[in-house]
Amino acid sequence: MSKSRSKRLGFWLVILALGVGMEALGQFEIIDGYVMQVIELIGINIILVASLNLINGFLGEFAIGHAGFMALGAYISAIGTVKFHLPFVVALLVGGLLTAGVAYLIGIPAFKTFGDYLAVITLGFNMIIVNLLNNIEYVGGPRGMVGLPKSTNFLWVFATTILTLVILRNLVYSNYGRVWIAIRENVIAAEMMGINVNRAKLKAFAIAGFFAGLAGALWGHMLQYINPSSFTYLKSTDMLVMLYLGGLGSLTGSVLGATLMTGLLEVLRDFGVWRMVISPLILLIIMLTRPLGLLGNREPRFVVPKEPKAAEEVSHNVPAAR
Amino acid sequence: MSLLHAEHCSMHFKGLKAVQDFTLDLEEGELVGLIGPNGAGKTTVFNMLTGVYVPTEGKIFFQGQEITKAKAWQINQGGIARTFQNIRLFGDMTVLDNIRVALSFRIRYKMLDAVLRWSQYQKEETRVIEESMELLRLFHLDGKQHFLAKNLPYGEQRRLEIARALATKPKLLLLDEPAAGMNNKESEELMQLIRWIREHFNLTILLIEHHMPVVMGICERIKVLDFGQTIAEGTPLEIQSNKRVIEAYLGEEVED
Amino acid sequence: MSYFIQQLLNALQLGSIYALIALGYTMVYGVLGLINFAHGDIFMAGAFFGFFIAVMLKLSLIPTLLLAMFLAAVLGIAIERVAYRPLRKAPRMSLIITALGVSLFLENFTRATLGGQQRSFPKLLNVQEFALGGATVTNLQILIIVVSLVLMLLLRYVVQKTMIGKAMRAVSDNKEVLALMGISLDTVVMATFGIGSALAATAGILVGMAYPVIDPYMGIAVGWKAFIAAVLGGIGLIDGALVGGLILGFVEIFAAALLPSTYRDGIAFAILIIVLLLKPTGLLGRPVVKKV
Ligand SMILES: Nc1ncnc2c1ncn2[C@@H]1O[C@H](COP(=O)(O)OP(=O)(O)OP(=O)(O)O)[C@@H](O)[C@H]1O
Ligand SMILES: [Mg+2]
Numbered sequence: 057m058s059k060s061r062s063k064r065l066g067f068w069l070v071i072l073a074l075g076v077g078m079e080a081l082g083q084f085e086i087i088d089g090y091v092m093q094v095i096e097l098i099g100i101n102i103i104l105v106a107s108l109n110l111i112n113g114f115l116g117e118f119a120i121g122h123a124g125f126m127a128l129g130a131y132i133s134a135i136g137t138v139k140f141h142l143p144f145v146v147a148l149l150v151g152g153l154l155t156a157g158v159a160y161l162i163g164i165p166a167f168k169t170f171g172d173y174l175a176v177i178t179l180g181f182n183m184i185i186v187n188l189l190n191n192i193e194y195v196g197g198p199r200g201m202v203g204l205p206k207s208t209n210f211l212w213v214f215a216t217t218i219l220t221l222v223i224l225r226n227l228v229y230s231n232y233g234r235v236w237i238a239i240r241e242n243v244i245a246a247e248m249m250g251i252n253v254n255r256a257k258l259k260a261f262a263i264a265g266f267f268a269g270l271a272g273a274l275w276g277h278m279l280q281y282i283n284p285s286s287f288t289y290l291k292s293t294d295m296l297v298m299l300y301l302g303g304l305g306s307l308t309g310s311v312l313g314a315t316l317m318t319g320l321l322e323v324l325r326d327f328g329v330w331r332m333v334i335s336p337l338i339l340l341i342i343m344l345t346r347p348l349g350l351l352g353n354r355e356p357r358f359v360v361p362k363e364p365k366a367a368e369e370v371s372h373n374v375p376a377a378r
Numbered sequence: 379m380s381l382l383h384a385e386h387c388s389m390h391f392k393g394l395k396a397v398q399d400f401t402l403d404l405e406e407g408e409l410v411g412l413i414g415p416n417g418a419g420k421t422t423v424f425n426m427l428t429g430v431y432v433p434t435e436g437k438i439f440f441q442g443q444e445i446t447k448a449k450a451w452q453i454n455q456g457g458i459a460r461t462f463q464n465i466r467l468f469g470d471m472t473v474l475d476n477i478r479v480a481l482s483f484r485i486r487y488k489m490l491d492a493v494l495r496w497s498q499y500q501k502e503e504t505r506v507i508e509e510s511m512e513l514l515r516l517f518h519l520d521g522k523q524h525f526l527a528k529n530l531p532y533g534e535q536r537r538l539e540i541a542r543a544l545a546t547k548p549k550l551l552l553l554d555e556p557a558a559g560m561n562n563k564e565s566e567e568l569m570q571l572i573r574w575i576r577e578h579f580n581l582t583i584l585l586i587e588h589h590m591p592v593v594m595g596i597c598e599r600i601k602v603l604d605f606g607q608t609i610a611e612g613t614p615l616e617i618q619s620n621k622r623v624i625e626a627y628l629g630e631e632v633e634d
Numbered sequence: 635m636s637y638f639i640q641q642l643l644n645a646l647q648l649g650s651i652y653a654l655i656a657l658g659y660t661m662v663y664g665v666l667g668l669i670n671f672a673h674g675d676i677f678m679a680g681a682f683f684g685f686f687i688a689v690m691l692k693l694s695l696i697p698t699l700l701l702a703m704f705l706a707a708v709l710g711i712a713i714e715r716v717a718y719r720p721l722r723k724a725p726r727m728s729l730i731i732t733a734l735g736v737s738l739f740l741e742n743f744t745r746a747t748l749g750g751q752q753r754s755f756p757k758l759l760n761v762q763e764f765a766l767g768g769a770t771v772t773n774l775q776i777l778i779i780v781v782s783l784v785l786m787l788l789l790r791y792v793v794q795k796t797m798i799g800k801a802m803r804a805v806s807d808n809k810e811v812l813a814l815m816g817i818s819l820d821t822v823v824m825a826t827f828g829i830g831s832a833l834a835a836t837a838g839i840l841v842g843m844a845y846p847v848i849d850p851y852m853g854i855a856v857g858w859k860a861f862i863a864a865v866l867g868g869i870g871l872i873d874g875a876l877v878g879g880l881i882l883g884f885v886e887i888f889a890a891a892l893l894p895s896t897y898r899d900g901i902a903f904a905i906l907i908i909v910l911l912l913k914p915t916g917l918l919g920r921p922v923v924k925k926v
Pocket of ligand 2: 420463
């Protein structure tokens with residue numbers, strides 16, 4: 057018991073050291089701005105992939121239009137900072153919350169279907185969002201918006217990423233998460249256990265939308281310009297690749313998948329056009345050798361939150377739960 | 379007033395009349411059997427009663443309230459639970475979590491409590507774990523709470539499914555062929571178990587079962603379906619000697 | 635009126651191309667339950683095969699078409715062998731992501747080896763214009779519509795009447811029948827990928843002739859559209875692909891005619907969503923029954 061506690065403590069110390077260390081390296085320009093931006097991109101991708109995991113991994117649905125939510129967050133927050141001069145925090149939160157609202161509304165019709173049809177519908181909404189943004193002059197149409205304040209920095213991304221992961225983890229290992237996983241495992245049985253399946257799905261969708269919105273807001277205020285063409289299905293596809301690379305139903309897998317794929321694309325930058333050949337090849341090799349992704353649905357023990365007291369006696373001396 | 383009242387219920391699937399003019403009254407505390415040859419429509423009756431299908435015709439009342447068109451989750455929250463002919467556990471979840479899912483709609487904490495793991499969360503989860511473990515103990519599944527449900531042996535999966543149904547605290551329990559795939563000794567034990575849970579949980583039970591000794595041994599009343607029609611109804615003794623039943627069902631089953 | 639006929643022809647042309655590609659999606663889906671995301675890129679590869687055959691071997695239309703169909707079929711079968719078959723028992727999602735990987739690989743490999751620029755497709759047909767009820771029709775348009783229709787009828791015949799077609803249907807409906815027929819699943823899958831890819835190559839060449847440029851990324855948007863067409867009609871159904879393709883073609887052309895063209899994609903998707911909400915398994919699809 058004390059061993060697992062010290063492991064947990066160690067884990068958090070490493071996280072803290074990572075954050076402070078990186079920030080310091082950035083401040084003293086030991087890591088240059090370009091690398092720092094890549095690191096920020098990794099954080100943003102982690103948020104996107106982990107939130108998509110909620111739908112595709114834990115809830116077991118197949119949504120492939122996550123970039124649409126990212127776009128909404130980016131645009132709404134950009135309107136906040138550029139047009140209404142809101143403080144960044146406020147714009148960020150408004151972006152996330154409104155995106156969650158839209159996700160909820162989209163979910164109402166979308167969850168009337170499931171499986172591949174749900175995939176098509178989510179993709180459809182992704183396309184429609186991009187199409188609308190292209191046609192709204194207020195947000196610059198196809199040219200998009202420029203002159204976003206450079207509000208996103210390493211600390212913002214780092215804090216949001218960690219917070220996102222902790223929140224998602226705590227939800228997944230609570231009654232909410234159990235309900236989602238039960239729906240994935242057997243929807244008819246779940247419904248027969250008194251679970252309002254539709255409402256549970258909508259909740260998950262709204263939460264995923266919220267975090268995708270946050271990620272979009274961070275992204276926009278990192279690059280300082282946004283346009284609709286950054287949020288097409290190609291972006292959604294990137295997220296899917298990272299998600300499945302890491303493993304469905306594992307938040308650690310999402311972190312791994314997003315980090316590896318984003319990192320890989322940067323490392324391969326010197327290879328020019330071959331970069332985009334090598335990275336899918338690597339994906340293929342991994343899928344063929346590990347069809348469930350790198351981690352499958354496993355989660356290392358020290359990131360799984362502890363059960364309340366009563367469970368301690370229950371859980372001692374038992375084989376691994378997952 | 380009877381606990382469950384179904385009147386003139388029919389279920390048609392594009393021309394196939396799976397169940398026709400089915401009427402049933404269950405009094406509180408009864409243990410009633412529903413039998414019939416393969417494809418007779420027994421599972422379809424369960425599906426109508428539990429909101430999986432909305433009957434093509436007829437009405438269903440539970441404790442005086444109409445539930446004909448209610449959703450499965452509403453019906454379950456209202457007090458009807460069931461097991462499935464082909465086991466439907468949450469395979470990739472632990473035994474404990476299978477039970478906890480069944481308790482979920484009674485859990486009183488909000489999303490914020492879950493995220494922050496506040497005392498309300500701790501309190502509720504503690505209560506839920508204790509309740510679940512209690513139930514697992516009754517079904518001799520304690521000690522296996524951290525196994526994945528899919529890794530349990532068949533008999534224990536059946537038991538877990540019943541335990542999970544009971545966790546929703548039903549008044550009426552529908553069991554769809556709980557002894558399927560069990561040998562004589564196991565189904566004898568199951569029979570004891572069913573008798574016992576009826577007493578212990580104060581339940582009314584409707585039981586589908588092919589295993590005749592089980593049905594005849596524990597049911598007070600039996601309804602027989604054949605090709606969707608109710609062909610007989612009565613005590614086990616009456617059913618055993620009913621000519622139509624023997625023709626339709628017992629004949630083929632008993633001989634082999 | 636003449637404007638209307640003009641648009642009608644454009645819609646037919648676009649729709650039959652979507653339908654040709656949608657057929658490949660739908661056939662693979664029917665047999666393996668896989669959304670073959672690489673199918674759009676086989677369409678692209680088919681266009682490039684046609685391009686090089688016509689430019690380097692200087693063949694005329696029909697031989698170019700046949701040779702490109704053959705090469706695309708080989709490509710499709712090879713992809714199945716290398717990337718999909720090892721995963722046949724893996725979860726469906728893994729297979730779909732693998733298909734995404736194959737798709738990215740094909741696009742970017744083509745781009746890396748042949749360059750990303752647009753190439754103008756060689757003239758395989760002397761384009762002539764005809765007047766039809768005030769509208770102008772080209773022989774190319776007629777060719778596209780006729781070739782698509784003939785191939786679709788042919789496919790329908792194959793699926794309904796031949797041994798291999800019956801086996802394909804058996805795979806999706808009733809696996810036991812397949813065993814009785816003495817045809818292995820591998821053979822059926824091979825035939826499915828071969829035929830689907832050949833049809834996609836035809837579409838690639840027709841698009842190349844009509845627009846008349848090709849590039850390594852031409853398969854992405856068209857591929858998605860064709861996939862949507864397949865879903866719209868009811869994925870897994872041959873006739874569904876035809877219906878879905880034509881409807882999508884009509885919607886896109888007429889939406890573009892009535893609204894600013896920038897709304898075209900949005901409208902197409904909006905219609906798709908509405909159809910799926912009203913009829914969740916596509917226009918021709920039968921409702922899924924919950925079996926408990
Ligand atoms: N969703 C459905 N769609 C079409 N037909 C169905 C559906 N559900 C059941 N049926 C048909 O209704 C009839 C009755 O089926 P049911 O499952 O109720 O029989 P059963 O009495 O439970 O049989 P068994 O003893 O084999 O479990 C069967 O012919 C079955 O094929
Ligand atoms: Mg049955």
